[in-house]
Amino acid sequence: MQIPFIDLKTQYLALKSNIDQRIQKVLDSGAYINGPEVLELEKKLAEYTGAKYAIACASGTDALIMPMMALGIKPGDEVITTAFSFVATAETIAFLGAKPVYIDIDKDTYNLNLKELAKAITPKTKGIIPVSLYGQPCEMDEINRLAAEKNLWVLEDAAQSFGASYKHRKSCNLSTAAATSFYPAKPLGCYGDGGAIFTNDETLAKAMKEIRDHGSESRYFHTRLGINGRLDTIQCTILIAKLERYDWEFTQRNRIASRFNENFASLQSKGVTIPVIKSDRQSCWAQYTLSVPDRPRLQKHLTELGIPTAVHYPRTIPDQPWYKENTPVAAEAIPNARWAAEHVISLPLYPDMTDEIQKRITDGVLTAYR
Numbered sequence: 001m002q003i004p005f006i007d008l009k010t011q012y013l014a015l016k017s018n019i020d021q022r023i024q025k026v027l028d029s030g031a032y033i034n035g036p037e038v039l040e041l042e043k044k045l046a047e048y049t050g051a052k053y054a055i056a057c058a059s060g061t062d063a064l065i066m067p068m069m070a071l072g073i074k075p076g077d078e079v080i081t082t083a084f085s086f087v088a089t090a091e092t093i094a095f096l097g098a099k100p101v102y103i104d105i106d107k108d109t110y111n112l113n114l115k116e117l118a119k120a121i122t123p124k125t126k127g128i129i130p131v132s133l134y135g136q137p138c139e140m141d142e143i144n145r146l147a148a149e150k151n152l153w154v155l156e157d158a159a160q161s162f163g164a165s166y167k168h169r170k171s172c173n174l175s176t177a178a179a180t181s182f183y184p185a186k187p188l189g190c191y192g193d194g195g196a197i198f199t200n201d202e203t204l205a206k207a208m209k210e211i212r213d214h215g216s217e218s219r220y221f222h223t224r225l226g227i228n229g230r231l232d233t234i235q236c237t238i239l240i241a242k243l244e245r246y247d248w249e250f251t252q253r254n255r256i257a258s259r260f261n262e263n264f265a266s267l268q269s270k271g272v273t274i275p276v277i278k279s280d281r282q283s284c285w286a287q288y289t290l291s292v293p294d295r296p297r298l299q300k301h302l303t304e305l306g307i308p309t310a311v312h313y314p315r316t317i318p319d320q321p322w323y324k325e326n327t328p329v330a331a332e333a334i335p336n337a338r339w340a341a342e343h344v345i346s347l348p349l350y351p352d353m354t355d356e357i358q359k360r361i362t363d364g365v366l367t368a369y370r
């Protein structure tokens with residue numbers, strides 16, 4: 001039997017009557033845009049993360065664009081970010097005309113390296129986008145300290161880390177602003193594209209809300225440049241329903257990841273690296289990612305056993321064709337990111353994974369190294 005990489009169907013069946021009723025209510029109401037469920041979701045997201053303001057929006061990509069617009073980013077500005085992330089992290093910087101400055105990662109967490117970060121700051125630097133990759137926040141106190149010293153903003157790319165925490169504070173509430181994604185495969189996903197922005201800064205929140213609605217302060221009165229960045233009411237209801245069991249899902253993801261880690265600890269002698277979560281934080285396990293010396297062989301072995309795998313990500317961002325040409329990086333600047341791009345492999349991990357499937361996956365990996 002083929003194992004799914006993520007099982008969204010079982011999750012839907014567990015919540016079906018809740019979700020169906022909420023969607024039906026919106027269908028009957030006709031308030032498809034800006035319905036009351038948008039504010040209800042925003043209130044719940046703020047409560048969950050501890051951030052003062054949560055603003056629902058159309059995607060994780062828009063959730064990165066809108067804070068940068070509100071913060072006044074312009075051509076010629078530099079934004080420091082990791083070379084090893086989903087492309088949207090750097091795409092949004094370049095889209096706004098600014099320059100992504102890529103720095104290398106640490107090999108244990110795949111998150112940005114703080115020494116490199118300090119070195120990359122120039123008079124043109126306006127902000128830092130740390131990415132909480134695979135669900136684990138970066139060393140945020142140190143990043144915030146560096147930023148405060150140089151008067152920079154920090155925008156957490158929390159697309160993969162909703163629910164994670166750092167020193168008992170939730171991801172999305174760790175910096176000037178944060179962006180998360182509700183793409184279906186993310187830890188908290190809706191049934192289409194979606195995202196949210198978080199901040200504790202009232203002025204910034206007001207600006208981002210206006211930008212989300214074509215830069216309008218009130219109806220047909222446009223005081224700034226904006227976009228259509230709204231999240232549909234129906235998607236909000238799905239997220240409200242899913243939030244009700246999110247704590248259980250978070251615990252499940254952590255349980256399964258611990259089980260994988262215990263099973264794979266013995267493979268370290270074979271050159272396999274298991275995920276490392278720092279003791280002062282909790283991951284929400286958006287991905288369970290190993291690095292292995294022989295990725296194509298392991299992938300083939302697992303495929304034959306009906307176990308799908310994925311590679312997050314097969315190239316660093318500055319090694320992507322458009323980025324290579326338009327946002328190049330010094331040849332020797334990102335050795336760890338390039339190493340990761342060649343060696344990482346993600347295994348299926350989702351809250352509803354049965355014990356039997358967990359065992360098939362661990363057995364599948366272990367037999368590859370027997």
Ligand SMILES: *Cc1c(COP(=O)(O)O)cnc(C)c1O
Binds near residue numbers: 061086160181182193
């Ligand atoms: C998914 C993702 C995004 C983009 O989110 P979308 O909702 O797909 O626009 C941005 N950054 C990271 C790290 C992501 O994983």
